[in-house]
Amino acid sequence: xxxxxxxxxxxxxxxxxxxxxxxxxxxxxxxxxxxxxxxxxxxxxxxxxxxxxxxxxxxxxxxxxxxxxxxxxxxxxxxxxxxxxxxxxxxxxxxxxxxxxxxxxxxxxxxxxxxxxxxxxxxxxxxxxxxxxxxxxxxxxxxxxxxxxxxxxxxxxxxxxxxxxxxxxxxxxxxxxxxxxxxxxxxxxxxxxxxxxxxxxxxxxxxxxxxxxxxxxxxxxxxxxxxxxxxxxxxxxxxxxxxxxxxxxxxxxxxxxxxxxxxxxxxxxxxxxxxxxxxxxxxxxxxxxxxxxxxxxxxxxxxxxxxxxxxxxxxxxxxxxxxxxxxxxxxxxxxxxxxxxxxxxxxxxxxxxxxxxxxxxxxxxxxx
Amino acid sequence: xxxxxxxxxxxxxxxxxxxxxxxxxxxxxxxxxxxxxxxxxxxxxxxxxxxxxxxxxxxxxxxxxxxxxxxxxxxxxxxxxxxxxxxxxxxxxxxxxxxxxxxxxxxxxxxxxxxxxxxxxxxxxxxxxxxxxxxxxxxxxxxxxxxxxxxxxxxxxxxxxxxxxxxxxxxxxxxxxxxxxxxxxxxxxxxxxxxxxxxxxxxxxxxxxxxxxxxxxxxxxxxxxxxxxxxxxxxxxxxxxxxxxxxxxxxxxxxxxxxxxxxxxxxxxxxxxxxxxxxxxxxxxxxxxxxxxxxxxxxxxxxxxxxxxxxxxxxxxxxxxxxxxxxxxxxxxxxxxxxxxxxxxxxxxxxxxxxxxxxxxxxxxxxx
Numbered sequence: 048x049x050x051x052x053x054x055x056x057x058x059x060x061x062x063x064x065x066x067x068x069x070x071x072x073x074x075x076x077x078x079x080x081x082x083x084x085x086x087x088x089x090x091x092x093x094x095x096x097x098x099x100x101x102x103x104x105x106x107x108x109x110x111x112x113x114x115x116x117x118x119x120x121x122x123x124x125x126x127x128x129x130x131x132x133x134x135x136x137x138x139x140x141x142x143x144x145x146x147x148x149x150x151x152x153x154x155x156x157x158x159x160x161x162x163x164x165x166x167x168x169x170x171x172x173x174x175x176x177x178x179x180x181x182x183x184x185x186x187x188x189x190x191x192x193x194x195x196x197x198x199x200x201x202x203x204x205x206x207x208x209x210x211x212x213x214x215x216x217x218x219x220x221x222x223x224x225x226x227x228x229x230x231x232x233x234x235x236x237x238x239x240x241x242x243x244x245x246x247x248x249x250x251x252x253x254x255x256x257x258x259x260x261x262x263x264x265x266x267x268x269x270x271x272x273x274x275x276x277x278x279x280x281x282x283x284x285x286x287x288x289x290x291x292x293x294x295x296x297x298x299x300x301x302x303x304x305x306x307x308x309x310x311x312x313x314x315x316x317x318x319x320x321x322x323x324x325x326x327x328x329x330x331x332x333x334x335x336x337x338x339x340x341x342x343x344x345x346x347x348x349x350x351x352x353x354x355x356x357x358x359x360x361x362x363x364x365x366x367x368x369x370x371x372x373x374x375x376x377x378x379x380x381x382x383x384x385x386x387x388x389x390x391x392x393x394x395x396x397x398x399x400x401x402x403x404x405x406x407x408x409x410x411x412x413x414x415x
Numbered sequence: 416x417x418x419x420x421x422x423x424x425x426x427x428x429x430x431x432x433x434x435x436x437x438x439x440x441x442x443x444x445x446x447x448x449x450x451x452x453x454x455x456x457x458x459x460x461x462x463x464x465x466x467x468x469x470x471x472x473x474x475x476x477x478x479x480x481x482x483x484x485x486x487x488x489x490x491x492x493x494x495x496x497x498x499x500x501x502x503x504x505x506x507x508x509x510x511x512x513x514x515x516x517x518x519x520x521x522x523x524x525x526x527x528x529x530x531x532x533x534x535x536x537x538x539x540x541x542x543x544x545x546x547x548x549x550x551x552x553x554x555x556x557x558x559x560x561x562x563x564x565x566x567x568x569x570x571x572x573x574x575x576x577x578x579x580x581x582x583x584x585x586x587x588x589x590x591x592x593x594x595x596x597x598x599x600x601x602x603x604x605x606x607x608x609x610x611x612x613x614x615x616x617x618x619x620x621x622x623x624x625x626x627x628x629x630x631x632x633x634x635x636x637x638x639x640x641x642x643x644x645x646x647x648x649x650x651x652x653x654x655x656x657x658x659x660x661x662x663x664x665x666x667x668x669x670x671x672x673x674x675x676x677x678x679x680x681x682x683x684x685x686x687x688x689x690x691x692x693x694x695x696x697x698x699x700x701x702x703x704x705x706x707x708x709x710x711x712x713x714x715x716x717x718x719x720x721x722x723x724x725x726x727x728x729x730x731x732x733x734x735x736x737x738x739x740x741x742x743x744x745x746x747x748x749x750x751x752x753x754x755x756x757x758x759x760x761x762x763x764x765x766x767x768x769x770x771x772x773x774x775x776x777x778x779x780x781x782x783x
Contacts, residue, residue, distance in 0.1 A: 071548075079542040084572030094570060097548055098534075101555040106531075106566040114566035116531055118590060121487035127533035127586055128569045163474075163484055165495035166466075167584045169537070174447040180439075180465055187469040198474040198482035200466060201496045201584075204452030205781060211577040216535045216569075218495055218586035222486060413573060 072096040082408025086301030089408050110314070111230055112297060113157040115223065122223040124159035126150060129216040133413045135178065137256050139249075139268030143185035145349060145415055146215040148272045149300065151193040155274040156296040156352065158229045158281065159221025161193055166217050167201040171210035182213065193272040195219070226290060227281065233294035234315035238383040239361035243276065243352040243368055244269070244376040246304055247332040250346035250414050255335060266331050271350030273298060276373045283367035284360055292357030293364065299353050300415055302406060304380075305344040307353055308391045309405045319391040321381035321403065345406055347414045355383060440464040450776025454669030457776050478682070479598055480665060481525040483591065490591040492527035494518060497584040501781045503546065505624050507617075507636030511553035513717060513783055514583040516640045517668065519561040523642040524664040524720065526597045526649065527589025529561055534585050535569040539578035550581065561640040563587070594658060595649065601662040602683035606751040607729035611644065611720040611736055612637070612744040614672055615700040618714035618782050623703060634699050639718030641666060644741045651735035652728055660725030661732065667721050668783055670774060672748075673712040675721055676759045677773045687759045689749035689771065713774055715782045723751060 074096040082089040099107060106114045113126035128149050135142040146166065154161040166186065170179070190197050248269040255266060277296065284293045295315075299307040312319050328336075328343045336343050350373065356364050361379060368374035391403040442464040450457040467475060474482045481494035496517050503510040514534065522529040534554065538547070558565050616637040623634060645664065652661045663683075667675040680687050696704075696711045704711050718741065724732050729747060736742035759771040 074544055074548065076544050078544060079538045079540060079547065079572055081540050081572050081574065083538065084570055090570065094568075097544075097551050098568060098570075101551045102558065102565040104564045104566065106564065107568075114531070114533070116566065116588070118491065118530065118588070119487075119489035119592075121489060123486065123588075125531060125533060125588060126567055127535045127584070129535040129537050129571045129584060131537060131571045131573050162486065163482070163493060165482070165493060165586050167495045167497040167586075169497050169499060169582055169584075170447045170451065172447060172449050176442055176444050176446060176465075179447065180442065183465050183469045190470065196472045196474065197470040198472065198484065199494055200462075200475075202452055202458065202462060202466075203497045203499045203781075204447055204449050205499050205579060205582075206449065208576065209579040211573060214537055214573075214582070216495070216497060216537075216584035216586075218533050218535075218584075220484070220486070220491075220493060220588070224487075413571075 071100050081412045084412065085406060085408055085410065086306055087406035087408060109230060111157065112153040115157060124154045124157040124221040124223055126153040127216060127218040128153065129214060130415055131214050131413050132253065132415050133211060134256050135182065135212055137268055138252055138266065140270035141182055141185050142213060142215060143182035144189050144270050146217045147186050147189035147193060148270055148349065149415060150217040150219040151195060151272045151274055152298040154219045154221035155277045156298055157223065158227030159223045161195045161219055161221045161274055163220045164190065164195050164197045164217055165199045166197055166215060169210055169214040170202065170204045171212050172204055172207040174212050179213065189272065193274055225281065225285065228291050229293065229296055231295055231311045231314040234311050234317050234355045234383045235294065236317055236383050236385045237358050238294060238355045239358055239379050240319060240381045240383065241354040241356055241361065241365055241368065242304065242378060242380045243374045245327045245329050246348055246351065247328060247336065247343035247346035249349040250411050251332045251335045253414050254411055269348055269350035271373055273350065273352050273373065276352065276368065276371045279367045279371050280354065280364050283364050287360045287363050289357060289360050292360045293354060294357065295355040297353050299348050299351060301347050303345040303347055304353060305391065305403045306405060311355060312391050313389045316388050318384040318387050319381060320384050321391065321393045323393050323395045325378055325380055327376050327378060341410065344403060345410055347411065349415065439468050449780045452780065453774060453776055453778065454674055455774035455776060477598060479525065480521040483525060492522045492525040492589040492591055494521040495584060495586040496521065497582060498783055499582050499781050500621065500783050501579060502624050503550065503580055505636055506620055506634065508638035509550055509553050510581060510583060511550035512557050512638050514585045515554050515557035515561060516638055516717065517783065518585040518587040519563060519640045519642055520666040522587045522589035523645045524666055525591065526595030527591045529563045529587055529589045529642055531588045532558065532563050532565045532585055533567045534565055534583060537578055537582040538570065538572045539580050540572055540575040542580050547581065557640065561642055593649065593653065596659050597661065597664055599663055599679045599682040602679050602685050602723045602751045603662065604685055604751050604753045605726050606662055606723045607726055607747050608687060608749045608751065609722040609724055609729065609733055609736065610672065610746060610748045611742045613695045613697050614716055614719065615696060615704065615711035615714035617717040618779055619700045619703045621782050622779055637716055637718035639741055641718065641720050641741065644720065644736065644739045647735045647739050648722065648732050651732050655728045655731050657725060657728050660728045661722060662725065663723040665721050667716050667719055669715050671713040671715055672721060673759065673771045674773060679723060680759050681757045684756050686752040686755050687749060688752050689759065689761045691761050691764045693746055693748055695744050695746060709778065712771060713778055715779065717783065
């Protein structure tokens with residue numbers, strides 16, 4: 048019987064320590080920088096070299112937005128996210144709305160019915176109690192709307208100057224109760240790429256609040272729970288007798304649509320071609336992006352969905368999306384191709400083709 | 416179909432908003448203070464008035480260290496904790512060891528076999544990559560020792576000065592695969608109060624590191640995973656034909672043994688009497704507590720267990736604990752009585768009786 052103390056590790060690691068057998072990859076950065084939380088290349092390197100290399104198991108290595116667990120004969124989805132957005136209140140939502148909807152969405156894009164949430168709060172000494180109450184109100188409302196119960200939690204308080212008002216980590220459990228097979232490695236040449244609406248609304252809203260920018264039209268975050276839109280899509284695919292024709296679903300948060308599609312292209316070892324002319328972007332977001340030198344394809348969304356769908360059912364699934372209030376602006380933005388494998392290309396409006404690469408570091412820190 | 420947007424709330428809250436029906440309790444503090452994270456009275460008030468009042472559901476209201484969920488015919492335990500300890504490395508462990516073992520223990524004291532963990536990291540810009548790697552090593556070692564898989568995670572980075580090196584939130588799922596009935600409301604007069612070893616080791620170790628105090632004997636945190644000790648106890652109770660004679664198990668972390676016993680006394684509507692003379696406290700811990708004006712009963716532990724056990728099987732369960740390396744110093748520290756309900760009393764070594772009350776605010780901030 049091991050006591051599991053660190054002393055045991057020190058005594059045994061030379062002989063049979065868990066990390067002795069295969070050398071760990073070299074993480075060649077002396078310090079953590081903001082880009083390590085961007086969702087781009089630096090994030091991926093940190094996660095692979097520091098975490099996945101040590102915690103290796105087949106579930107973790109799938110690197111989907113949720114783990115799929117088989118427990119006592121049931122298929123459960125399990126996902127966690129910390130929310131550190133600043134400012135904590137913004138048009139269209141707040142950190143509490145985001146914390147519930149973000150986790151609900153990570154369950155839903157795995158084909159799960161969201162059931163239970165845990166919430167852990169790290170509060171900074173001096174946080175206004177009225178702000179905390181308002182955030183808790185938002186969470187209760189969002190949870191009720193998404194049909195989930197918040198069943199357990201934790202609260203820690205850190206000294207003034209050692210946190211930033213409030214950080215929330217929400218973890219969710221959902222039940223996968225139909226025979227979906229959703230994973231980022233399932234895109235096939237010929238599949239259509241569906242997007243549920245305009246891109247960049249959340250990121251540009253946060254940025255404009257933070258920088259006190261005023262744009263002509265009012266902007267608001269698109270923060271929303273996607274479980275019901277996804278249910279409608281899976282219902283339609285099931286009615287068409289091709290449930291597994293819905294191959295991949297992802298909510299394009301940090302790093303935006305470009306980052307999510309690149310991940311899917313790499314994981315599926317396929318190419319993707321997007322058409323710039325059909326990408327739905329609000330005028331205000333487009334204007335802000337031009338002014339700030341940002342590409343809306345990389346800007347975070349919090350209530351949008353990218354789906355890779357088999358061509359046989361793409362039009363039916365699209366129509367189901369368009370009938371739903373959260374998918375009224377849905378469209379097909381491109382398709383999966385054979386070549387070039389692992390890359391995303393864009394047919395531009397002026398007739399050219401460009402590569403839509405992964406971001407290296409940080410474009411917009413603390414966007415969620 | 417609701418879009419679940421905040422606008423809907425604003426439009427409907429006057430008529431049928433989720434919080435209109437019954438008024439919320441008044442949380443009479445303008446700001447969050449360190450004591451709201453203490454585990455004492457201030458914590459309880461925050462949790463009840465701000466969170467539980469808004470998220471009400473029977474699972475949450477049980478207020479055990481883990482939620483027990485019935486999903487597709489299985490009983491699962493589900494628990495979350497944020498770890499914000501400072502310093503992040505200390506004798507006997509580090510924030511990574513704590514993050515795994517703490518969550519494993521919260522599952523195990525609910526009678527669950529710990530299975531899967533999620534880990535969410537909030538890193539401060541500038542954290543040394545070598546420190547992060549060392550913490551990840553500790554987590555991998557602790558997870559392997561506890562037989563759990565880390566299956567999903569998240570990483571956020573906050574600007575320098577907006578965090579404190581690293582915060583980790585771990586959330587666990589365990590399977591309750593025997594007919595245990597463990598809950599803080601099940602203590603009955605006549606039950607024995609068992610403690611698995613010396614108290615205060617973790618809290619005093621952290622404090623002495625933080626304040627650069629040197630004590631005669633080396634102190635180390637007791638940080639350990641208790642799942643195997645608990646398995647041995649439940650095996651023994653089952654062999655005695657009285658599995659449900661193990662009524663309550665808790666790991667006395669923030670707020671120590673005193674806080675945990677007070678919670679159980681209130682929830683079970685029973686009294687408790689402890690014997691000071693049998694309380695196991697290391698000399699170095701006792702000395703430090705005397706010097707610092709602390710009572711070891713309120714100091715945090717990270718590898719200890721309090722169990723309330725029916726008198727018929729208390730000696731057998733105690734013997735099983737003493738045979739386990741993590742329970743060698745186990746003893747019976749008192750018993751549950753009828754009166755005074757909801758209170759914990761102590762028979763002191765000099766023959767008197769004193770009340771062991773709940774702490775109001777913060778004794779030792781950021782101990783875990």
